[in-house]
Every structure is written in structure tokens, then in C-alpha cells.
Amino acid sequence: MTLPVLLLALGAACCLGFGFVLQQSAARSAPLGDFLSPRLLLDLVRMPRWLAGIALMSGGTALGAVALAQGEMSLVEPLLATHLLFAMALVRILTGHRLGRQGWSGLLLLAGGVGAFLTAGHPQGSGATVSPLRHWLVVGGVLGAALVLTLVARRFRLGVGPALLGAAGGLLYGLQDALTRISGQLVSAEQGVLGLLTAWQPYGVLVLGLAGLLLVQSAFEMAPLRSSLPALTAAQPLAGIVCGIGFLGDRLRTDAAALVWQAAGLTAIVAGIVLLCRHPSMPKGAGATTRERVPAGAANVP
Numbered sequence: 001m002t003l004p005v006l007l008l009a010l011g012a013a014c015c016l017g018f019g020f021v022l023q024q025s026a027a028r029s030a031p032l033g034d035f036l037s038p039r040l041l042l043d044l045v046r047m048p049r050w051l052a053g054i055a056l057m058s059g060g061t062a063l064g065a066v067a068l069a070q071g072e073m074s075l076v077e078p079l080l081a082t083h084l085l086f087a088m089a090l091v092r093i094l095t096g097h098r099l100g101r102q103g104w105s106g107l108l109l110l111a112g113g114v115g116a117f118l119t120a121g122h123p124q125g126s127g128a129t130v131s132p133l134r135h136w137l138v139v140g141g142v143l144g145a146a147l148v149l150t151l152v153a154r155r156f157r158l159g160v161g162p163a164l165l166g167a168a169g170g171l172l173y174g175l176q177d178a179l180t181r182i183s184g185q186l187v188s189a190e191q192g193v194l195g196l197l198t199a200w201q202p203y204g205v206l207v208l209g210l211a212g213l214l215l216v217q218s219a220f221e222m223a224p225l226r227s228s229l230p231a232l233t234a235a236q237p238l239a240g241i242v243c244g245i246g247f248l249g250d251r252l253r254t255d256a257a258a259l260v261w262q263a264a265g266l267t268a269i270v271a272g273i274v275l276l277c278r279h280p281s282m283p284k285g286a287g288a289t290t291r292e293r294v295p296a297g298a299a300n301v302p
Contacts, residue, residue, distance in 0.1 A: 015060030073244025113268030174239025
């Protein structure tokens with residue numbers, strides 16, 4: 001791991017973490033009738049706080065793209081997951097809550113899990129060519145999982161819906177990161193800008209970004225940040241790692257000890273994310289409760 005990649009990834013995580021907090025704060029006041037509708041984005045674009053959050057997220061995405069161009073997906077994605085630490089820092093400032101045992105435990109699990117996974121896996125690019133079939137199977141698998149999560153979330157808005165939407169958005173963002181890396185490789189290759197404009201990946205980045213944004217904002221609109229951010233934060237690096245290994249040629253160590261430590265690292269990352277997102281510093285949202293804000297007829301009847 002080079003120092004520039006580390007700094008770029010952490011800078012991206014900082015912007016993403018701050019941006020998510022501002023976006024959720026604005027999305028909680030959006031009309032509930034806009035759930036999973038493009039109208040939601042049209043309503044949010046009128047809110048200065050949401051625009052500030054989008055500006056930060058865009059900056060984080062740009063820094064992440066540069067980091068992905070210089071490092072492997074399986075290396076950069078776990079570092080991007082630390083955006084939760086920066087989100088935690090911002091909401092702690094806003095609420096005045098101390099970290100306490102739960103906060104420090106979550107922080108250590110997340111940071112230690114990232115360190116354990118990267119050390120044990122030692123991600124490296126192999127330069128190997130992956131068959132188109134394998135490429136599309138991985139892409140289709142990620143898209144299919146996101147679609148299933150979204151369909152289930154539509155029926156369970158009061159319960160697990162926000163978490164499922166957060167997970168679906170995280171899967172799309174992870175796939176978007178993979179296509180962003182390919183787009184960067186196209187620019188640096190002999191094709192240049194013309195090769196980039198004639199490839200499908202840059203347009204896929206745009207579509208996935210808009211779709212993921214709609215899913216995530218709908219999750220932010222329906223429930224407090226702690227309801228959706230854990231799933232979002234966990235799903236994005238997992239999808240990125242799958243894409244990195246699946247069709248970008250990333251290689252991880254596969255001896256028994258390395259696999260055990262990688263699994264332990266990923267488990268610690270998820271556990272740390274859950275602990276931090278359920279910390280009292282994480283905003284519960286203003287105004288009415290989620291159940292009160294759901295319009296009539298939106299009850300969850302399986």
C-alpha cells in the first residue's frame with residue numbers, strides 16, 4: 001500500500017462520511033410520498049444542506065476514483081468503509097455525546113478489522129484477463145441482489161425497509177466503484193478520452209450513481225441514520241471486494257491462515273459498523289417518528 005493511495009482513500013472517506021450525515025439530515029424532511037420516486041431528488045435539490053452533502057459526497061467520490069486508479073479494489077474499498085468514523089466524529093460534535101465503551105469498541109473493531117483484512121489478504125493486482133461471462137455473472141449477481149433487496153424493502157417500510165435499501169444502495173455503490181476503476185484504466189490506456197466515451201462503463205457509473213442515490217435518500221427519508229447506514233457501509237466494500245476479485249483481477253492470499261484472518265477482519269468490520277451506527281451520537285431524526293410519518297395504507301403486510 002502506498003502512502004498516496006492511503007491518503008486519497010481516507011480523504012474520500014472523510015468527505016463521504018460528512019456528506020452522508022448532511023444528506024440524511026435534509027432527507028428526513030422530504031415528503032414521504034416521494035419514496036423511491038425521482039421526485040424525491042427534485043425536492044431535495046432545493047435544500048442547501050442536502051446540496052452541501054452532495055458536494056462533499058461528490059468530492060469523496062472523485063478522491064475515491066483517483067485512489068482506485070492507483071490501488072486495487074480489494075485494498076481501497078475497506079479503507080472507504082472508514083467513512084463511518086468521520087460521520088461519527090461529525091454527529092458527536094453536533095450532539096455532544098462522548099464515545100464511551102460502545103463507541104471505542106466499534107472504532108477499534110472497524111479499524112482493526114480493516115487492518116487485519118488488508119494485512120492478511122495483501123491485495124494485489126494480477127493483470128489476469130477475466131472472461132466476459134465471468135464479468136457479466138458478477139455484475140448481474142450484484143445488480144440482482146440489489147433489485148431483490150429493493151423489492152422487499154418496498155413491502156417493509158416500517159421494519160427492515162431502510163436497512164435493505166441501504167444495503168441495496170451500498171451494493172450499487174460498490175459496483176459503481178469497480179466500473180469507475182475500469183473507466184480510469186481506459187483513460188490511462190492508449191484509447192484515451194475517445195476510448196472512454198465509446199465504452200459503456202462510464203455511462204454505467206452515471207446510472208448506478210443515480211440509482212444508488214435514489215435508494216439511499218429514500219432510506220434516509222424513512223428512518224434515522226442508524227437504521228440504514230450500517231447496511232450501506234457494510235455492503236459497499238463487500239460488493240467492491242467481490243467485483244475486484246470477480247472481474248478486475250485482484251488477488252488475495254488464499255492459504256488457510258490468511259483466509260481465517262480475512263474472514264475475522266470482515267466480521268470485525270461489520271460488527272464495528274453496527275456498534276458505531278447504534279451509538280447515541282448517531283442522530284435519531286427530528287420530528288415525528290417513522291411510524292407516524294408513514295402515510296395511511298403503507299402498513300407492512302407481507
